[in-house]
Amino acid sequence: DAGVIQSPRHEVTEMGQEVTLRCKPISGHNSLFWYRQTMMRGLELLIYFNNNVPIDDSGMPEDRFSAKMPNASFSTLKIQPSEPRDSAVYFCASSFGREKLFFGSGTQLSVL
Amino acid sequence: DAKTTQPPSMDCAEGRAANLPCNHSTISGNEYVYWYRQIHSQGPQYIIHGLKNNETNEMASLIITEDRKSSTLILPHATLRDTAVYYCIVRVPGGGSNYKLTFGKGTLLTVNP
Numbered sequence: 001d002a003g004v005i006q007s008p009r010h011e012v013t014e015m016g017q018e019v020t021l022r023c024k025p026i027s028g029h030n031s032l033f034w035y036r037q038t039m040m041r042g043l044e045l046l047i048y049f050n051n052n053v054p055i056d057d058s059g060m061p062e063d064r065f066s067a068k069m070p071n072a073s074f075s076t077l078k079i080q081p082s083e084p085r086d087s088a089v090y091f092c093a094s095s096f097g098r099e100k101l102f103f104g105s106g107t108q109l110s111v112l
Numbered sequence: 113d114a115k116t117t118q119p120p121s122m123d124c125a126e127g128r129a130a131n132l133p134c135n136h137s138t139i140s141g142n143e144y145v146y147w148y149r150q151i152h153s154q155g156p157q158y159i160i161h162g163l164k165n166n167e168t169n170e171m172a173s174l175i176i177t178e179d180r181k182s183s184t185l186i187l188p189h190a191t192l193r194d195t196a197v198y199y200c201i202v203r204v205p206g207g208g209s210n211y212k213l214t215f216g217k218g219t220l221l222t223v224n225p
Contacts, residue, residue, distance in 0.1 A: 004155075033213075043156070043215035091155045101148075101213055103155025 004104035006092050012110045018080040021107045024073055025094030033101065034067055034077050035091040043091070049075065061086075082111045116200045121220040124194075130187040132219050134200030137181040142204050145176060146213070147185045149196040156199065156215070159185065190223045197221075 005024040013019055025032050034046040047057040052069045060067070064083070069075040079086055087110050093101040117135040124130040136145065146161040160167055160174045162183075167174045173186040187194055199218040 042217060045213070093155070100158040100161075101156070103157070106153075106155050 006104035010108045014112050016081045019082045021077040023075045023092030029094035029096045031095045033093040036088045038088045084111045087111050118219045124190045124223050126225050130190040132185040132198050135182045136202045139202050143202045145183050146201045148199045151196040195223045
């Protein structure tokens with residue numbers, strides 16, 4: 001298995017632009033998580049899906065952030081409009097039955 | 113999740129055992145101890161978890177004290193590639209709303225040649 005696949009690996013954009021991050025979880029996993037990592041705040045859970053349904057989005061910073069999981073093999077995290085304070089590494093992780101989490105390599109987002 | 117306390121940094125000589133401590137004095141009876149690590153520029157990686165018995169796998173050993181208030185992750189023969197931030201997390205696996213894996217600041221382990 002290729003593991004959790006995230007794209008793009010790096011994204012540089014200007015303030016106000018829309019940003020879409022993509023994630024392909026491990027086949028057969030039924031839970032998907034989006035995390036954000038910054039030096040100041042460390043790793044923060046943004047949203048959690050179970051069986052493609054958003055269960056808890058309390059970690060989503062504000063309405064500019066949205067996440068979807070249209071099927072078991074794909075999820076997106078969208079920021080619109082983006083702001084410089086959104087600059088961070090965004091990780092996607094998947095698991096089966098909420099046991100071990102497997103993380104992707106992350107997307108390094110820079111908003112200028 | 114119960115709060116954990118880890119030293120911010122540790123050093124270890126290559127080839128020696130690395131012993132990473134974690135205090136979790138408020139752990140409840142059904143909470144497990146999980147260890148993850150994050151190598152620079154990569155996503156966190158699961159290492160091991162346990163409830164009260166010592167556990168060992170191909171990566172590491174986990175020693176949990178009898179009162180479960182602390183644990184130690186042991187890397188028996190540390191290599192340079194083990195340099196990473198190590199996170200100790202306590203949580204109830206599966207079930208209910210206990211799905212969150214909450215990461216603290218962890219311990220930066222530096223393995224020196």
